[in-house]
Amino acid sequence: MKTQITKIEITPIEIPLHEPFVISKGALSVAKNTVIRITIGEGLSGTGECCSYRSIHAETQEGSIAAAQKIAALLLGKDAREIRKCVRLMDQHFVGNASIKCAFDMALYDLNAQLCELPLYRYLQGDGTKTIHTDMTISLLSKEAMVEKALQYQGQGFPALKVKLGDRPSRLDVDRMTAIREAVGSELPLRIDANQGWNYLEASSALHQMAHLDIEHCEAPVSGTNFIDLKKLNQESPIPIMGDESIFSHQDAYRMLAHDCVNLINIKLGKSGGINHAMKIASVAEAAGVDCQVGCFSESRLAITALTHFAKAWDHIIYHDLDSPLMQVDDPVIGGISYQPDWEVTLDESVGIGASFDEAFLNRFDQISIAAS
Numbered sequence: 001m002k003t004q005i006t007k008i009e010i011t012p013i014e015i016p017l018h019e020p021f022v023i024s025k026g027a028l029s030v031a032k033n034t035v036i037r038i039t040i041g042e043g044l045s046g047t048g049e050c051c052s053y054r055s056i057h058a059e060t061q062e063g064s065i066a067a068a069q070k071i072a073a074l075l076l077g078k079d080a081r082e083i084r085k086c087v088r089l090m091d092q093h094f095v096g097n098a099s100i101k102c103a104f105d106m107a108l109y110d111l112n113a114q115l116c117e118l119p120l121y122r123y124l125q126g127d128g129t130k131t132i133h134t135d136m137t138i139s140l141l142s143k144e145a146m147v148e149k150a151l152q153y154q155g156q157g158f159p160a161l162k163v164k165l166g167d168r169p170s171r172l173d174v175d176r177m178t179a180i181r182e183a184v185g186s187e188l189p190l191r192i193d194a195n196q197g198w199n200y201l202e203a204s205s206a207l208h209q210m211a212h213l214d215i216e217h218c219e220a221p222v223s224g225t226n227f228i229d230l231k232k233l234n235q236e237s238p239i240p241i242m243g244d245e246s247i248f249s250h251q252d253a254y255r256m257l258a259h260d261c262v263n264l265i266n267i268k269l270g271k272s273g274g275i276n277h278a279m280k281i282a283s284v285a286e287a288a289g290v291d292c293q294v295g296c297f298s299e300s301r302l303a304i305t306a307l308t309h310f311a312k313a314w315d316h317i318i319y320h321d322l323d324s325p326l327m328q329v330d331d332p333v334i335g336g337i338s339y340q341p342d343w344e345v346t347l348d349e350s351v352g353i354g355a356s357f358d359e360a361f362l363n364r365f366d367q368i369s370i371a372a373s
């Protein structure tokens, strides 16, 4: 089979959310994502998706579309089996742009797993025995609204809740978490994510005041670039610190672990630039004996299916935040993960990612197609 890349389609899509998703950096009402479809030879294609979250990536959908056209020109004619070479080419020509690179990388992995006639998790050397349950995320709202959401999600059977914090002053967040823990009882696992909203003193104070609330971990208490304060917090906090916005790359992971700045890592394909680099982050964490979480931005079920395959291949990924499709009004994806009543996230044995976008949905948007001449 001919494996040269012959066509790349770039489609900006929009999926409204049921209600605004609010973090300390602001609110999101519509997921503005980008779909990349890479075709090889006479017609086999792979699909990837990214959600460029400007307050975290410093990328926008418009910027991703522009970068995607340049990347497409670089990759046309290349052998799609040579993933590492394609990733290196992207990295060589574009600093950053992790989000859009992720969509290309994901499409290449989809293609290669299909070429090997394997589900992606098997292509990534997973054995299929690992079970995955997603948590559900509560937006940063008033204390009363967050308690109501916590009770609603507990009633729906979610096995863990992730709570968005990062308000200032941080005592407001302590009040929120105290009320949520009181409402849901002592059994339900709770995790928190400040999305860099606190400064050192507020973080230190909040983490100590929440010590008795049995919180599994805290993501991004202070700015991701503030290694000095992250290190201090990691050493003193009664709640384990998870690196998220501080760790995009495997080099970041190495630096943060070597300097004792975090004890856990949140891996997102949209931060690492895709699966190829995410495997390196997982490897660095494994070498350091550090557990990981997989997390999302506002991707549809397609990218979250790819992420589930990735998570299935690594035993030390023990936390799974795979809830973004649950917040979306439309589900434009055919195939892929299923959410079970107990929120286990299951895959079938379809080859590749095993999911694709509904063509009628994609046709609603302006598609850019770049083909080899």
Ligand SMILES: [Mg+2]
Residues within 6 Å of the ligand: 193, 195, 219, 220, 244, 245, 266, 295
């Ligand atoms: Mg986070």
